[in-house]
Amino acid sequence: MRSDYWDQPAFETIRPRRLLAPVVFNSPHSGRVYPERFLAMTRLDKLSIRQSEDAYVDELFARAPHLGAPLLRAHFPRAYLDVNREPWELDPTMFHEPLSDRFNTTSPRVAAGLGTLARVVAENKPIYRDRLTLEDARMRIEGIYHPYHAALQKLLSEAISAFGVALLIDCHSMPRITRTSERAAPDIVLGDRYGTTCAPALVDLVETVFTAAGLRVARNRPYAGGFCTRSYGRPQHGVHALQIEISRHLYMNEVTLAKSLNFDAVRGVVERLVMALIGLDLVNLVGQNLPEEREAAE
Template identity: 85%
Template sequence: MRSDYWDQPAFETIRPRRLVAPVVFNSPHSGRVYPERFLAMARLDHLSIRQSEDAYVDELFGRAPHLGAPLLRAHFPRAYLDVNREPWELDPTMFVEPLSDRFNTSSPRVAAGLGTLARVVAENKPIYRERLTLEDARMRIEGIYHPYHAALQKLLSESVAKFGLGVLIDCHSMPRLGRHGERATPDIVLGDRYGTTCAGPLVDLVETIFASAGLRVARNRPYAGGFCTRAYGRPQHGVHALQIEISRHLYMNEVTLEKNADFDAIKSLVERLIITLAGIDLVALAGISTLPEQAAAE
């Protein structure tokens, strides 16, 4: 089956002219290029199908390459393919053919309809008119998912080789938590898989930057970090991973998906975060003494 992105890139690596920091920014859910074939398979209108997007997150972090750190961003939408899942986390009810034991068909994410190929978008709205074929899944996973993760691994390996340390910042947005006016609902959620994927002082630094702007910051609840955080975060081998969730109401209208008046302020705050991470000695901050050769072996 020919790729739905045969005539355009499915994702993009934006590199700095000069790599100055061991930080890699990843925006896997902000893609908004919807292939015509996919839209024809969907039962949702164009606005409804976009409800799963981490809309504009790639723009919020877009200054990273100008400040010395690479940015990997998806152009494909999350409703089409979710690279923050295991490669074959599939819902058997979505496919014409039966799925063998080699597929992970029983994860909580699959049960929620949010596997590698999602069954639903936000508010549990089904995406597809009809069941898919496994050939379609292979086209997306073998043709896009695996190359995407190869690109991410390459960026982290380059960081480790140059600095002796790699830091993955996995960039996301989340629906507003709680009802309007409810007390103590977080604006930012930092996920480090309960302290297992990133050095504590690094997480403390990121929290301080957001909190100093008057935002409420929570850790690991309700988002502890997805597949990318879990798969790449290996602090004992010099590779750290931290997921950042930014509440969408801070910078956009969650219904119309239009940027709001505070978009530039949030973008400036994210830029301050990038500048801080690029300007400090992260090796000393993380307390890492791992040699590059050891880290690269992971």
Template identity: 85%
Template structure:
């Protein structure tokens, strides 16, 4: 099956002229290039199908390459393919053929309709008119998902080779959270898988940047970090991963997906975060990767 992106890039790596810090920014959910074939397969209108997007996140973090750190960004939408899932996390009810044991069909994400190929978008709206064929999943996963993660791994390896440490900032947005009891809902949620995917000093620093601007910051609840954070975050090997969720109401209208009057202020705050990260001695903050001989012991 020919790729839906045969005539256009499915994703893009934007590199700085000079790499000045071991930080890699990743925006895997902000794509909004919808293939015509995919749109013909969905029962949703052009606005409803976009409700799963982390809309405009790549623009919030767009200054990273100008300041010396690479940005990997998806052009394909999350409703089409979710690179923040396992590669074969699929819902068997979506396909017209049985799935073999090689597929993960029983995860909580699959049960929620949000596997590698999502069954629903926000508010549990079904995406597809009809069942898919396995070849469609293979085209998306083998042709886009795996190359995307190869590109991300390459950026982290380059950072490690140049600096002895690598930092992945996984960039996301979230729907506005409802208030929980007497506690106001957070504006920012930082996820480090409950302290397992990055050095404490890194998440402390990021929280300080946001909280010092008056935003409410939470950790790990309700978003502790997805597949990318869990898979790449290996502090004992010198690779640290932190997921950042920015509440969409801060910078956009969640219904129309248009930017609001506060967009530039949030973008400038994110730029301050990027500038802070690349200006620090992150090896000292996070600790260097262990020597190979020490790791072998």
């Protein structure tokens, strides 16, 4: 089966002219290039299908390459392929053919309809009119998912080679969280798998930048970090990973997906964060603050 992105890149790596820091920024869910074949397969209109996007997150972090750190960003949308999942985390009800034991068909993410190929978008709206073929899944996973992760691993390996340490910032957005207790709902959620994927000093610094801007920050609840954070974050081997979730209400209309008047202000806060991370002496900082390796809670 020919790739849906045969005539355009499915993702891109934007490199700095000169690598100044061992920080890698990853925006896996901000893609908004919807292939015509995919749109013909969905029962949703062009706005509804976009409800799973981390819309404009790549633009919020777009200054990173200009400041000395690479940015990897998807052009394919999350509704089409989710690279923040295991490679073969698939829902058997979505396919004509039966799925063998080699596929992970029983994860909580699959049960929620949010596997590597999602069954639903936000608000539990089904995506597809009909069942898919396994050939379609292979085209997306072997043709896009694996190359995407190879590109991400290459960036982290280059950082390790140049600096002896690497920091992955996994960039996301989240729906506005409604207040559920006496504690105010957070604007930002930082996920380090409960202290296992990133040095505490790095998480503290990121929190300080956001709180200095007047934003409320939570850690690991309700987002502790997905597949990328969990898989690449190995502080004991010099690779730290931190997931950042930015509430969409801060910079956009969550219904129409239009940028709000506050977009530039939020982008400015993110730019200050990028500058702070790039300006760090990571080798000395994380060398004194390696978190103990322990099993991360889900």
